[in-house]
Amino acid sequence: MMGNTYPSVVLERLLRGARLEILPTASVADQVYAHVEPGRTLTVTASPAKGLEATLALTEELAAYYHVVPHLAARMVERAALPDLVARLSAAGITEIFVPGGDAEPTEETFSSALDLLIELDAMGSPFSGVGITGYPESHPGIDDDVVVQSMWDKRRYATSVVSNMSFDDDLVGQWLERVRRRGVELPVWVGVPGPVDPAKLLRMASTIGVGDSMRFLRKQRGVFTRMVMPGFSTTRFAHRMAVLGTADRLGIAGLHLYTFNQIAQTEGWRRTQLSKVAELRDPAAGT
Template identity: 35%
Template sequence: MPELPVRIEVVPGAGLEDRLRAHLPAPAVVTVTCLPHHGPGAAVDTAVRLAEAGYTAVPHLAARSVAGRSELAGYVTRCRDAGIRDVFVVGGDAAEAAGPYAWSGPLMEDLAELSGGALRLGIAVYPEGHPASTDQELRRTLLAKQVLASWCVTQLCFSPDILRAFVPMLRDGGVTLPVWAGIPGPVRISRLLRLAGTIGVGGSVGFLRRSAGGAETGSVVRQLLSSASYDPAPLMTALDGAGYEGIHLYSFNDLAGLERSGLARLPRA
């Protein structure tokens, strides 16, 4: 398995900090999602508490869920006061924009200005494309955003072939940002298959189904019935030498499973 640094993504929720302390103690690097029903306030609140508890916290900010520049300024102040140095910026899945930020580009511009460059901005990249954008649109917006960005994270992906080819493809297209490979942690395969269907992951779903039906693990149906968990270790091993800066593990808050897997003990960013 490659000795790449690891970040763990979590979702705000009741008891999260207690479970983190139990299964993933500080100073682990933890990124905090910003889902539409939580909003950026919950992501920043959680990240600030984690930073105060000794974690390296990275809140996510979804542009379409931020009501305006003054709200954004408040988040910037709270992050700086808590010693938070990185923020992950996404467009977000809200059906309607809460304010002037219909996509992540204008939010990044305001973040850079409001923070005076003190916050490093991360952005999302899509090895299998995005259901709402063409490849040409994704390439154009990525080149525009990398002027303000410091790093990027791939969308959830299960395929080693797709991930191995992705960094060279970015480099050929003029993208120079450090890239973190976004891969699933050891969570139930049934849950991963449901999630993959909602976020537009393409070839990876077929790879996941084939992997789940291997000789040692039994059929997909058997795995789903037994609530078998996905093992990310082979995928992480396949990333060795592929040009990634680190691993971004989507935990889906299964922190006990993450601890059992041993992946939480890998080097931290």
């Protein structure tokens, strides 16, 4: 049964608290400082081509001004280095992390999976108060659906939230959320959605990630470019649909996770425009 909260109220909450996912490139920090107000939440991806150091360095640089959530891709983290990594992040004031398995090939020195790393962090006393894990509203190109379902169930006890992989289908996200709740997973979910990014810029960004990363990106997201340019998809419409779903407290939508592809100005411009429109809907005099 739907709750009593109006969709416009939920939409305002989703927009104000939206998280921005950024890639650790040389120029992204300047873009963030120019367009994102202090205190917002940023998540920093981990790239096998750039190495985990790029993620950690950018996290430290931004941590004084923002709530930064580094991606600790398990197959990029060496077991022996984990205590020092945790100490380094803690010294920077980091309280939340996101733990995907990652695209790197595991070695004898690294963790083999996200669950593997999560168990070790738990054994260390759970040094971070927030731990995000991945959810897949759509099928993962390299993992069977039943494995994905079992993986979320296994990881849920070590996590505080789920971050869904990027999706373009709001109906599918709604169905997925219903299934997640029926399975007994009660963690709040950050719903992943591509920001209003120019597809040509997105393609150029893929080429800057690194040759190996670009190929992995294109294989995993081979429908991204087609679906972003097809008539019918709109970040705005998707956000409005999430606001309607968000009136149902049982679905546990924590907020929006915006995949910016480092198009910070465009993504933040869209978010602020939508907030202004919500304000006008709730108070028409605000637009005069």
